[in-house]
Amino acid sequence: MPSNLESALFVFLLATFVGFEVIRRVSPLLHTPLMSLTNAISAISLVGSIVITGAEKSQLSVILGTIAVVCSMANVVGGFVITDRMLKMFKKREPRQ
């Protein structure tokens, strides 16, 4: 575990730095879509929920896992769709003229 722990902490540290650098550059214009996109991305916890549900190790884990899959899936689908819906509206030129 200690070696895993170390590499996991490294990954967390580096990802946080990358996150700070990338997100600092996002135009304030797009902060709402940013929030819904990061929301969709962090719904990757779906991956964990899938394994827990599918492994069927106990009744409790299937029940809790299924609820978790429902929640994460709602965020995956909803997050990407609403982000795109918002971004579609950002236009540079006036539509008429």
Place this chain on the structure above:
Amino acid sequence: MTTYVIQFTYVAAAALFILSLKWLGHPTTARRGVRVGELGMALAIVGTLLHTEIVSYQWILVGFVLGSAIGLPLAVFMPMTHVPQRTALSHAFGALAAALVGTSEYYLRSGELSTFTMAVLSVEVILGFLTFTGSLMAFGKLQDLVPSRPIVYPGQNAVNLSLLAAAVGCAVYLVRNPGSSALFPVVAGLSLLFGVLLLIPIGGADMPTVIALLNSYAGLSAAAMGFLLDNNLLIVAGALDGSSGFILSVIMCRAMNRSFTNVLFGGFGQVRVAAGAVEQRSARSATAEDAAAILEAASSVIIIPGYGMAVAQAQHKVRELYDALTRRGVDVKFAIHPVAGRMPGHMNVLLAEADIPYDRLVEMEEINPEFPRADVSLVIGANDVTNPAARHDKASPIYGMPILDVDKARTVMVIKRSMSPGFAGIDNELYYMEKTMMLFGDAKHFVGELVKEMTGARLGA
């Protein structure tokens, strides 16, 4: 072999997620960012379904179908004014998923949990459950299901902090003795309760900060889940979400000149009774006709939209006004304060929805130097972010808050229902200035009147 395939999809997904956020940075590449994010997500899901531990797909499928059935309508039919509510709900969903996975892992492995695993599991469960109820409360307040006025009582902070301390204390005991499973529901219950109590004293004006903060918590609980399941992809995605939420809440705090602790424990947003005697000051009101004449004669106009504009559903009328003025060769810009709207960036989305080109939406630092050169600044539904008292009146509760320098334009127009104070309950001295014209009425109706005056005049000419 399958392990390698799964690992590969995870690495690819992590790279795609980072690219996705990078491309989101600019409006011209943003939609590509969404595509790439979707691709990463699809890869990771397919990879996971290959996992050898999975013996049955029945409940996974049920979850997929139900989850899509909940998520899709929320995304497709949600009006843009309600995006903050949807965001709060999705934080609740994400946090609940993390908390439940943590719970199920605890009961499966409680005998064999190492100190470290139990520690990350506790973090995941505490953050997950408190973010779940906290976000539901935020949703309730935004949706007006729960009173959005802050509810404060004496000793509130002491109660909240001791609750959190109790939850953490139990968790620490569990880390030492993972087997004492009777304590686990206590930790979960205390965290759920703490989430509710944490949001009770928070007022509507602080919602943007709190939503961003809950976003960060939801991300961190996902990262903790990554530690627990030894899954680097989860750690990366959780860290990205966590840092994004953190940056946004810092930006929001700065925009209101507040600290985190002040937002969480301050109970801001209550109507404060003014200490000094209220002097009778008079404001000058004007008609749509007068206002339209001045607007038409202007060469540059800056419009300051606030949440009141969105409440009145006036954004489409504002677009017509923008069109009418632009046709006459008037340079029209929109000044966007970072806390305009009910979540970070909300006002931009509302105006973009009304077909206003995004290059006309200018953020505070860039637009402030332009006010002294502007002929008219037109305030629609904004209040505290335009109050000059924030610059000079040390007694004002909003002193020090960065504001839009609306008062520096040659003429100031304010569309407002009445003289009543705003969210923070503070009188706005902007309204009593010599050059200010108060345009009393409903925002949508009044802007409509302005447009009518202008197009009518043009037809007559």
